[in-house]
Amino acid sequence: MQRLAILSGGGALPAALAAAYPEALRIVFDDVPHQMPAPVEQHSLNRMGGLFDALRAGGASDLVLAGAMGRPALNPAEFDAGMMAIAPRLLPAMQSGDDGILRLMIAVFEEQGFCVRGAHELLPELTVPEGLFGGPVPTDAALADASRAFDILLALSPLDVGQGAVVSAGLCLGVETLQGTDAMLRFVGETPEALRRGRGVLVKAPKRGQDLRVDMPAIGPDTVRNAAAAGLEGIVVSAGRVLLLQADETRRALDETGLFLLGRVL
Amino acid sequence: MQRLAILSGGGALPAALAAAYPEALRIVFDDVPHQMPAPVEQHSLNRMGGLFDALRAGGASDLVLAGAMGRPALNPAEFDAGMMAIAPRLLPAMQSGDDGILRLMIAVFEEQGFCVRGAHELLPELTVPEGLFGGPVPTDAALADASRAFDILLALSPLDVGQGAVVSAGLCLGVETLQGTDAMLRFVGETPEALRRGRGVLVKAPKRGQDLRVDMPAIGPDTVRNAAAAGLEGIVVSAGRVLLLQADETRRALDETGLFLLGRVL
Numbered sequence: 001m002q003r004l005a006i007l008s009g010g011g012a013l014p015a016a017l018a019a020a021y022p023e024a025l026r027i028v029f030d031d032v033p034h035q036m037p038a039p040v041e042q043h044s045l046n047r048m049g050g051l052f053d054a055l056r057a058g059g060a061s062d063l064v065l066a067g068a069m070g071r072p073a074l075n076p077a078e079f080d081a082g083m084m085a086i087a088p089r090l091l092p093a094m095q096s097g098d099d100g101i102l103r104l105m106i107a108v109f110e111e112q113g114f115c116v117r118g119a120h121e122l123l124p125e126l127t128v129p130e131g132l133f134g135g136p137v138p139t140d141a142a143l144a145d146a147s148r149a150f151d152i153l154l155a156l157s158p159l160d161v162g163q164g165a166v167v168s169a170g171l172c173l174g175v176e177t178l179q180g181t182d183a184m185l186r187f188v189g190e191t192p193e194a195l196r197r198g199r200g201v202l203v204k205a206p207k208r209g210q211d212l213r214v215d216m217p218a219i220g221p222d223t224v225r226n227a228a229a230a231g232l233e234g235i236v237v238s239a240g241r242v243l244l245l246q247a248d249e250t251r252r253a254l255d256e257t258g259l260f261l262l263g264r265v266l
Numbered sequence: 267m268q269r270l271a272i273l274s275g276g277g278a279l280p281a282a283l284a285a286a287y288p289e290a291l292r293i294v295f296d297d298v299p300h301q302m303p304a305p306v307e308q309h310s311l312n313r314m315g316g317l318f319d320a321l322r323a324g325g326a327s328d329l330v331l332a333g334a335m336g337r338p339a340l341n342p343a344e345f346d347a348g349m350m351a352i353a354p355r356l357l358p359a360m361q362s363g364d365d366g367i368l369r370l371m372i373a374v375f376e377e378q379g380f381c382v383r384g385a386h387e388l389l390p391e392l393t394v395p396e397g398l399f400g401g402p403v404p405t406d407a408a409l410a411d412a413s414r415a416f417d418i419l420l421a422l423s424p425l426d427v428g429q430g431a432v433v434s435a436g437l438c439l440g441v442e443t444l445q446g447t448d449a450m451l452r453f454v455g456e457t458p459e460a461l462r463r464g465r466g467v468l469v470k471a472p473k474r475g476q477d478l479r480v481d482m483p484a485i486g487p488d489t490v491r492n493a494a495a496a497g498l499e500g501i502v503v504s505a506g507r508v509l510l511l512q513a514d515e516t517r518r519a520l521d522e523t524g525l526f527l528l529g530r531v532l
Contacts, residue, residue, distance in 0.1 A: 070460055094436065094463065148425075155421045159414075161438045170360065172427045175441035179457055187453045191445055194336055197360065 001115070002061035004122070008036040009067030012220060012245045013119055013126075017066055020123055025058045027051070031072040046075050049082020052112050062115045064122055065105065065213065068180070099160055102214040118213040119243060126247075128219070128263040130239035134251045135260030138234055142201050142260075145170065146236040149203035150266065157208035163217040166232065168200025181219075182226050189230035202227045205238035205266065212241065219261075220245035221253040228257035239263030267381070268327035270388070274302040275333030278511045279385055279392075279484065283332055286389055291324045293317070297338040312341050315348020318378050328381045330388055331371065331479065334446075365426055368480040384479040385509060392513075394485070394529040396505040400517045401526030404500055408467050408526075411436065412502040415469035416532065423474035429483040432498065434466025447485075448492050455496035468493045471504035471532065478507065485527075486511035487519040494523035505529030 005025035008014035014036045018026055026040045034040075041058075043051045055063070079087060086108055093104035106116045120127050132138075138146070149165040152172060156162035164176035166188045173196075174188040181204065188200070204217045219235065219242060227235055240263070244250060254261055271291035274280035280302045284292055292306045300306075307324075309317045321329070345353060352374055359370035372382045386393050398404075404412070415431040418438060422428035430442035432454045439462075440454040447470065454466070470483045485501065485508060493501055506529070510516060520527055 073460075100436075152422065152425050152427060155425055156418065159418050159421055159438075161418060161441070170366075172425075172443045173445070174443055175422075175427070177438045177440055178461055179439070179453075183453070183456075187445075187449070190449075194339075195444055 003059045004062045004064065004117075005055050005058065005060035005114075006036070007063060007065045008032075008034045008040070009065070009069040010034060011067040011218070013218065013243060014066045016126065016245065017064060017119060017122060025055070025060050027055075029069070029072065032069055034067070044078065045072055046078035046083055047080040048086060048108070049080040052082055055114065060114065062117050063109055064117045064119055065102065066119050068215075069102070099210075099214050103211065106211065106213055116213050118211075118216060120212055120216060120241070124240075126243050126245070127240045128237045128242050128244045128261065130263045130265050133244075133261040133263060134254035135234060135258065138201075138236070138260050138262055141169070141198070142233055143236075145198075145201040146203050146262075146264070148172070149201060149236075150205060150264075153203065153205050154208060157210075160207065163206065163215075164202060164204045166200055166202050166230070168196060168232070169198030171195075171197065173200060181217075181223060185223075185226040185230040185232075188232070196231070199231055199233035202230075202232055202235045203237070204235070204242050206241050216241070216243055218243035218245055219250070221249040224250055224253035224257055224259055224261070228253075228259055232259065234260035234262065236262045236264055239265050269325045270328050270330065270383075271321050271324065271326035271380075272302070273329060273331045274298075274300045274306070275331070275335040276300060277333040277484070278486065279509060280332045282392065282511065283330060283385060283388060291321070291326050293321075295335070295338065298335055300333070310344065311338055312344040312349055313346040314352060314374070315346040318348055321380065326380065328383050329375055330383045330385055331368065332385050334481075335368070365476075365480050369477065372477065372479055382479050384477075384482065386478055386482060386507070390506075392509050392511070393506050394503045394508050394510045394527065396529045396531050399510075399527040399529060400520035401500060401524065404467075404502070404526050404528055407435070407464070408499055409502075411464075411467040412469050412528075412530070414438070415467060415502075416471060416530075419469065419471050420474060423476075426473065429472065429481075430468060430470045432466055432468050432496070434462060434498070435464030437461075437463065439466060447483075447489060451489075451492040451496045451498075454498070462497070465497055465499035468496075468498055468501045469503070470501070470508050472507050482507070482509055484509035484511055485516070487515040490516055490519035490523060490525055490527070494519075494525055498525065500526035500528065502528045502530055505531050 093100040145167040149167040166174040359366040411433040415433040432440040
């Protein structure tokens with residue numbers, strides 16, 4: 001790897017990568033919120049040609065797309081030549097499921113000669129390892145709920161839907177959709193008490209066959225606190241395949257809330 | 267059929283059945299909200315033995331379980347002998363997915379010699395027929411969203427999850443879980459504008475292989491209004507397999523909101 005460029009979306013991951021790769025180019029985008037510390041270079045997704053040029057000028061050989069990009073508005077009136085060349089592939093990509101755009105971006109960067117890396121390759125210590133990471137040992141009932149949630153995610157995988165689900169006492173209380181894990185946890189927390197029969201478990205896993213360079217699932221202290229606020233008893237994730245942001249703070253959140261966090265090999 | 271007994275949960279369906287079958291016994295339950303007009307006979311799910319006796323005393327040969335029962339609290343201290351005999355099957359039923367309890371109730375009533383009917387058999391005119399029921403002709407994009415939502419429901423079917431889903435411009439914005447359609451529509455309506463790329467379609471269908479006597483999906487004017495409030499452009503349902511409550515009022519809601527309602531044969 002000559003030089004890494006971090007294409008920064010939201011959340012804590014881009015800054016963690018920048019800390020581990022201090023020489024990396026730090027790219028942020030118009031209309032995409034970010035927490036990347038300076039110095040950053042700002043670009044527009046409407047002008048991908050300009051981005052390619054800037055990456056080459058900066059000596060970047062490898063890229064990582066890190067953090068949630070949301071769905072920034074594209075404005076065809078502002079497309080540069082590089083973006084015009086991609087334009088015919090945009091609409092089909094948008095229609096091919098939630099990850100279509102990110103998969104297209106990776107394909108386009110690779111065609112431009114860049115090597116696209118996954119954050120989990122660059123920072124393997126940032127994934128949840130196998131075993132109990134923190135909190136109490138889960139009960140058999142919680143493990144059964146987790147298995148059912150994994151089954152639900154597996155069934156949805158071929159449809160490119162669902163990196164998270166909540167099951168409580170055998171009942172599915174939430175399936176993660178475009179709005180993300182935190183929105184699902186708020187929804188679960190609003191479940192009328194009369195419908196609930198237990199606490200429940202959040203499961204996070206990448207879709208089966210998912211390219212982990214695309215929108216790899218992540219958890220962190222906010223996930224733990226939001227899961228606790230939703231009345232859950234713990235979190236189970238696919239070991240080695242879910243990013244763990246702010247590990248120390250996550251451990252503190254587990255201590256505070258009494259939730260468990262378990263990495264399970266599938 | 268000697269005499270029908272309507273075991274009433276919530277919503278408008280039990281009263282519609284009572285209007286069509288004026289001689290039917292009308293059973294309501296402690297802790298289960300209902301809109302069944304008098305005269306009703308009130309029972310407790312803790313005393314199923316007493317219910318069997320009352321049904322026989324009333325000359326009931328056939329039963330229909332109509333309307334949402336929620337998950338009424340059972341109190342083993344109040345179980346009668348009839349309920350004690352069922353008790354060992356309760357816990358496994360509760361753990362076998364969202365419909366486990368209703369499937370157990372049907373099995374138990376059949377063992378007791380009653381014939382359990384579906385509301386769609388008793389009132390076939392109450393289901394959404396094939397074709398455009400009301401509102402504008404759906405666009406091809408809306409039909410494509412509906413197909414994707416049907417695919418999502420089909421994938422979840424074997425897991426006993428999901429009678430409804432919302433897809434908008436190819437993106438899944440909601441999967442119905444225990445909390446029901448209206449809760450999902452509220453959740454969809456809270457989707458940040460930046461994440462949305464179009465209006466979208468609500469699809470409702472029974473789970474594949476679902477016993478339609480168990481928790482048959484239903485729509486009505488509230489569904490239409492809630493779908494409109496969530497920013498959707500229409501509703502597509504499995505023709506003949508989804509109950510349509512208050513057809514006239516539903517048509518009025520379609521006129522008011524400009525949404526379409528389409529019955530599709532799968």
